Amino acid sequence: MSFKLNPPFRAEHLGSLLRPEELLKARMAFEKKELSPEELKMVEDKAIEDIVKLQKEVGFKGISDGEYRRHMFFDGFFEHLEGFTYIAEAPREIFKMYVPDVGVFLLKETKPPSTTLCTGKIKHVKSGYLPQFEALKALVEPSEVKNIKLTLAAPEWYHLRHGENAYDKSIYANNEEHFNDIAAAYRTELEILYEAGCRNIQFDDPLLAYFCAQPMLDGMKAEGEDPEALFDSYIRLYNNCLRDRATKLPDMTVGLHLCRGNFRNSVHFSEGGYDAIATKLFNEINVDVYYLEYDTERAGTFEPLKRLPRNKTVVLGLITSKFPQLEDLEEMKKKVYSAAEIMASGNAQSKEEALQRVCVSPQCGFASHMEGNLVTRDDMKKKMQLVVELAKSIWPDA
Template sequence: MSLKVKPPYRAEQLGSLKRPQFLLEKREQFDAGKCTAEELKTAEDEAIRGIVQMQREVGIKSITDGEFRRHMFFEGVFDQMEGMKFIPEVLLHMFKDYVPDVAGFKKLAFKNAPSYVCESKLRRTKPFYLAQFEALKALTSPAEHKNLKLTVCAPEWYHLRHGEYAYPKDVYANDDAYFADIAVAYRAEFAELYAAGCRHIQIDDPLLAYFCADSMITGMQEVGLDPDAVLDTYIRAYNACLEGRPADLVVGLHLCRGNFKDGMHFSEGGYDRIAIKLFQQINVDTYYLEYDTPRAGTFEPLKFLPKHKSVILGLVSSKLPELEDKELLKRKVHDAAAIIASGPERRTVEEALHQICISPQCGFASHSEGNKVSSDDMIKKLTLVVETSKELWADA
C-alpha cells in the first residue's frame, strides 16, 4: 500500500464546527417530537451551506459539514451496526473507571448513562456515513468534491469504555474475533465511501491518547490488564480496518485528551509512551495531534515519525477564545521540524518541515453545544491557521 507524504492541505480544521443557534433549536424540537426529520434536514442543509461558505472564505480547502448532522462526534458506526444494542441506562459498573472520561463523568455525579454494547454478531447491513457524504457533495461544487473530508468514529470506542462487558463471550471468544467483524464493516464502509468519491477520512480517537495517561495505565494494571497488550489489540484492529484501502484514500488519525463542555479535558501526558507504536505500527497516512497546551507534552516523540507520513500539529486552541500569536506558532512548527529531522530516520529540517501541517487542537464542538468559543472566535482562529500556513509553506 502506497502512503502519502502529506495530507491534501497545509491548513486543516478538525471536523466539528460551531453550530448556529437555529440548528440547535431545531434539533431540540426534533428530539421533543415537535418537528419532522425532513424539517430537521432542511435546517441542517441551511446550516451546512453557511459553514461550507465560511470555510471557503477563510481558505480551508478540506471542507467538512462541521458534523452538523450529529449530536456527538462519535456517532455513525455502532449506532448503525446490526448486533449492537442501545441501552438507555447502562449501569455504572459497566463503565470502566480506568478510562479517563468515564472517571471524569462519574466525578460530575453522572447517573446511569446511555450506551451501546454488543449482543450478537456484528454486521454492517447499511452504510454508516454515506448519506452524510452524499449530502455534503450536494451542497458543494463538483470541483470541491475531491477535497471533502469525512470524520468517523474509532473502532474501539465502546470496547475500551466497557471492557469485559463490551460483548458476550458466547458471541465472540476474544477481542481479536470481536474486532475482526468490526474490521469487515469498516472496510466495506471505506470502499463504499471511496466509490462515492471520498478521498479524505479522519478517524477521531481520543481513546488512544488515554494510553499516554498515567491514571489509565495504573488503573488498568490494578484490575489485571496489560495496557501494552490492549494497545496492541487496537493497533491490529486499526490495521485490519484499513487493509486493502486504495492508495489515494488519505486516512488520518486524530488524538486529543478530551473536549467536553466548556473545554473540559480528561487526561494528560505526552505521546512518549506510545510514540513508536503510534507512528510506526498503525497504517494511517497522517496524525492530527493535540499540541496547544503543556498537557500534551513536548515535540520529542515526533522524532519517531517515518519519512512517508505526516503530522498536523494542533497548535491553536478550539476551547479558548484568545487568539494565538502567529510568530510563536511559526517558531513551534520549526522546533517540531528540527526534532523530526533529528530522529532515527534522518532527514533534513527542510524535509521534515514538509511533513508538517497545522490545525486547531480539536474540533470546535465535539458535542452539539460546543465550547465557550463564539462563531467569530472560530473564524479568527481558522483564519490564523490559514495565514500561518501560507507564511510557512509555499505550497499552502
C-alpha cells in the same frame, strides 16, 4: 505505503465546527419529538451550506460539514450496525472507571448512564456516513469532492469503555473475534464511501491518547488489564479495518486524530506526552497522517516526532479550539520550525525536508459534542483564519 500530500492541506481543521443557534434549537426540539426528521434536515441543510461557505471564505481547501448532522463526534457508525444495541439506562458497573472521560461523567452524573453494547453478531447493514458525504458532495465543485473530509468513529470506542462487558460472550469468545467483525464492518463502510468518491477520512480517537495518561495505565493494571497488550490489539484492529487499502482504496488518505478530550464547556480529560506510544503509533498503524494535539503542555514535547517515519505526515494542533484568546503568530511559527528540526534529527533529513511533512490546525474541533466549546462563531472564524495565516507564512502556496 507512501503518503501523498493530497489531502491533508497545509492549513487543516479537525471536522467539527460550532453549530448555529437555530440548529441547536432544532436538534433539541427533534430529540423532544417536537420536530420531524424532515424538518430537522431542512435546518441542517441550511446550516451546512453556510458553514461550507465560511470554510471557503477563510481559505480552507479541505471541507467538512462541521458534523452538523451528529449529536456526538462518534455518531454515525456503531448505531447502524446489526448486533449493537443502545442501552438508555446502563448499570454503572459495566463501565471502566479508569477511562478518563468515563470517570469524570459517572462521578458527576446521578442518573443512570446510557451507552451502546454489542448484543449480537455484528453485520454491516447500512452506511450512516454515506448520506452525510453525499449531501456535502452536492455543495462543492466536482474537482473539490476529493478534498471533502469525513470524520469516523474510533473502532475501539465502546471496547475501551466497557472491556469484557462490551460484547456478549455467547456471541464472541474473545476480543479478537469481536474486533474481527468490527474490522469487517469498517472495511465495508470504507468501500462504500470510496465508491461514492470519498478520498479523505479521519478517525477521531481520543482513546489512544489516553494510553499516555498514567492514571489510566495504573487503573488498568489494578484491574488486571495489560495496557501494552491492549494497545497492541487496538493497533491490529486498525490495521484490520484498513487491510484492503492498497487494492480497494488506493488513493484514499487516512488520518488519525488524537486528543485528550474536548467536551462541552471546553473540558479536557487526560494529560501526558506521546512518548510512551510514539514508536508503535507512528510505525505500526497503517495511516498516512497524524493530527496531534499540541496547544498546551499537557501534550508533552515534540520529541516523539523523531519517530515519525519519512513516509508519514503530522498536522500540529497548535491553536486551541477551547478558548477565544488568539495565539501569537510568530510564536506558532517558531513551534512549527522546532517540530520540523526534531523530525529531521530522527530521520537524517534537513529541516526543510521535514517541513514538507508538517501541516497546522487547531488542536481539536470546535464542537466535538453538539453544545460546543466556550467560543463564539466569530472567535471560531478568527481561529480558522489564524490557522490559514500561519500556514501561508510558512508555505506561501498553502
